[in-house]
Amino acid sequence: MVALSMVLVFLLALSGGESELEAKISSPEKGTEWGDPDLSLPGSCQPAPTCQKCILSHPSCAWCKQLNFTASGKAEEQRCGQRQELLARGCPPGELEEPHGRQEVLQDQPLSQGDRGEGATQLAPQQVRVTLRPGEPQQLRVRFLRAEGYPVDLYYLMDLSYSMKDDLERVRQLGQDLLVGLQKVTHSVRIGFGSFVDKTVLPFVSTVPSKLLHPCPTRLERCQPPFSFHHVLSLTSDAKAFEREVGRQSVSGNLDSPEGGFDAILQAALCQEQIGWRNVSRLLVFTSDDTFHTAGDGKLGGIFMPSDGHCHLDSNGVYSRSPEFDYPSVGQVAQALSAANIQPIFAVTSATLPVYQELSKLIPKSAVGELSEDSSNVVQLIMDAYNSLSSTVTLEHSPLPPGVHVSYESQCGDPEKTEHKAGDRGQCNQVRINQTVNFLVTLRATHCLSEPHLLRFRALGFSEELTVELHTLCDCNCSDTQPQAPHCSNGQGLLQCGVCRDCAECGAFGTGPLATNCSIACASTNVTLALVPILDDGWCKERTLDNQLFFFLVEEEARGRVILRVRPQERGANHTLAIVLGCMGGIVAVGLGLVLAYRLSVEIYDRQEYNRFEKERQQLNWKQGSNPLYRSAITTTVNPHFQGAESPFL
Incomplete structure (x- = not known):
């Protein structure tokens, strides 16, 4: 039983390996994935039956399209190999088909400072x-110039x-x-x-009607009803308008410590038209003295619907669907924030500083600063954070x-000192005004698009973009394509890449390059x-696009028509599945036989x-x-008077 099980496992592994290999060979439409090509590795370029399959098999492969490059009866896949190999075998350099990736710069305005930061060109091209040819990398140089006075x-x-009552007094000025x-x-x-408090549902905010109207501890204090997020003033260059609108604000109140700041940040990023964002450097200064609620906390208030990622500000600038x-x-x-190209600056008190520092690690191009108890240092904090972010x-x-x-x-400074950044972004720190930095972007495709x-x-943080129009090179562009070529069965075939x-x-299988117009291209061919034996060497040998070998014989008729007798090669049957199923059936049969034999022997016994x-x-x-186990029941009765009558005293 153990031996049979080991044989079964081996056959299953063999079957899986063969199936995987067949899938790789017989599915040319599916892209092949490579690692970094090692052109010095012998045998890295494998033979392929067509030019297309050849160049897709490995980035080091080339194809020789010279007529009669392969000997009669030899497979055309011998045309595929590395360049040096094909040249050594006599293929002229002009007959090599070896496509390579390329790049074409469509727009490359020179880097410039613009007029006081306006109209600057900071990213080129x-x-x-x-x-891209699959497997072959292409390197693109991107330049960036930090301009002076870029709008904010x-x-x-x-x-x-x-x-935050005392902080509001400071912010008003x-x-x-x-x-x-x-x-x-x-x-x-x-x-x-803009301002925020929290969701107006329990347990985040008291829903007692009097508390909803005036949530502050004493009635003597100026206080407004709680709200989730309120957009107060759109972006403006009028400092007086800022001070006037902030002066009209008053604090509110909630029950728990964490605040609804995430709702406010999301709406400020999504509602770009209402906020009035320009296509310039965008900064969002977030000030708070406590932590934040995040996804899942809403369930405490009976809110189960996840945030839908849309703007929901009403005509008064209030996030009206916060309770939903x-x-x-x-x-x-x-x-x-990343999609809106907004750089957040978290200005928070010392008690919550570690929490926001960890949050900043998860948000690209963000900064954290320690806010004093009354926000007196907020201007310097913003300036320091802006300088850090812009550099x-x-x-x-x-x-x-x-x-x-x-x-x-x-390449952040000296060209001799190149910092390799593998991953999804490149970065240079402490870039000075008027300094140019370079990024070498390597693009590589493993599949055809x-x-x-x-x-x-x-x-990040700047409005300009580089657009790359990405194509993949997945076929040969041979210049010798010729329908009804004399070289092919006396004009009855298509010559392509030799x-x-x-x-x-x-005609026989309905496949191949002529499949779409076979009746027209092969009108003079029958x-x-x-299904007859191949008796002589007059039969031609060819492979279909799915790499199946077949034979055909060319015969001519008196009226100029051509008869092609096609004999498909019988595919060797894959007996692996039958063997595996047979082994499994044998194991089951032997097991059943042993069980039946055991039951039969027990029954006979x-x-x-x-x-x-x-x-x-x-x-x-x-x-x-005489049965010692059987005795009749005996009852003995003693009469005391009878014994007394026999007494000698009577």
């Missing part, structure tokens, strides 16, 4: 067409829970100082304002199509299937024992008088 939009998002500070680094700056949707996750917030240049790309990979090398793909690169694909394949018992029982003839 702007548009490139790249054609800053949205101030403030926690208005009751504990913040507008002018903030504009003056930012105008030192840019000539075009706008600021806006759960808090967003960290991933949703990070994705929304960090991070190049990233849009989502990749299947089978395409990107890696980066960052069904259609061109637009791949976008951008520097190989005939004649009417035999399309194709018949002939039981019947013999029973018959012996019955026979012995019938032979038993016990007599009641």
Whole structure:
């Protein structure tokens, strides 16, 4: 049993390996995936029957299209090999088909500072067409110039829970100082304002009617009803408008410590038209003295529907559907900020600083600063964070199509000191104004793309983009294509890349290059299937596109028509499955046989024992008088008077 099981496992493994190999060979439409090609590795380029399959088999493969390069009767797959190998075998260099990837720059405006930051060109080139041969990398150089005075939009998002009461007093005089500070680094700056508290459901906010109207501890304090997020002021360059609108605000209150800041961040990123974001550097300053609710916390208030990722501000700028949707996750917030190209600055108190520092690690191009108890240092904190963010240049790309990979090398300073950044982005830190940095972007495809793909690169925090029009090179472009070529069965075939694909394949099997117009291209050819033995060397040998070998014989008629007798090769039957099933059936049969034999032997033994018992029982003839196991019941009665009558005293 053990031996049979081991044989079965071996056969199953063999069958799986053969099936996998057959799938790789017989499915040319599915892309093949390579590692980095090692052109020095012998045998890395394997023979292939067509030029297309040849160049897709390995990036080091070339194809010789010279007529009669292969000897009569030899397989055309010998045309596929490495360049040096084919040249050594006598293929002229001009007859080699060895396509390579290429790139074409479509738009490359020179880097420039613009007019005081306006109209600057910081990213070049702007548009490139790249054609990739699968397995062969293409390297693209991207340049970035940090311009002076690049425009800035800053949205101030403030926690208005009751504990931020003293901070609000400080922020009311913040507008002018903030504009003056930012105008030192840019000539075009706008600021806006929004606030948040929490969802207006239990257990986050008291739903007692009086508390919903006035959630502050005492009635004497100025307080507004709780809310999730309120967009107060769209981005403007008017500092007085900022101070005026902030001056109208008052604190509110909630029950638990975490706040609904994630709802506010998500809506500020999604509602771009309402906020008024320009296509410039976008900063979102988030101030709070506590932590945040995240996805799943809404279930405490009976909210089970996940955040839908859409803008839901009403005409008053309030997030009206907050009680319907759960808090967003960290991933949703990070994705929304990245998609909107917004750089968040978390200005938080010392007690919650570690939490936001960990959060910042999950959000690209973000900064964290420690806020004083009354927000008195908020302007300097914003300036320091802005300088840190603007001096960090991070190049990233849009989502990749299947089978395409990107890696980066960052040249941040001295060209001699190149920092290799493998992964989904390149980065240079502490980039000075007017400094140019370079990124070497390596593109590699492992599969063929069904259609061109637009791949976008951008520097986070900046508005410009590089658009790469991505194509894959998955076929040969031989210049010798000739229908009804004299070289192919006296004009009855299509010559392509030095190989005939004649009417035999399309007429007999309905496949091949002529399959779509076989009746027209092969009008003067009569194709018949002939399941007869091959008796001489007059038969031609060819392979179909799915790599199946067949034979055909060319015969001419008096009226100029050609008769092609096609004999398909009988495919060798794959007996692996039959062997495996046979072994499994044998094991089951042997097992059943052993069980039946055991049950039969037990049954025979039981019947013999029973018959012996019955026979012995019938032979038993016990007599009641002598049977020691059988005695009649005896009752003895003693009469005391009778014994007394026999007494001598009577």
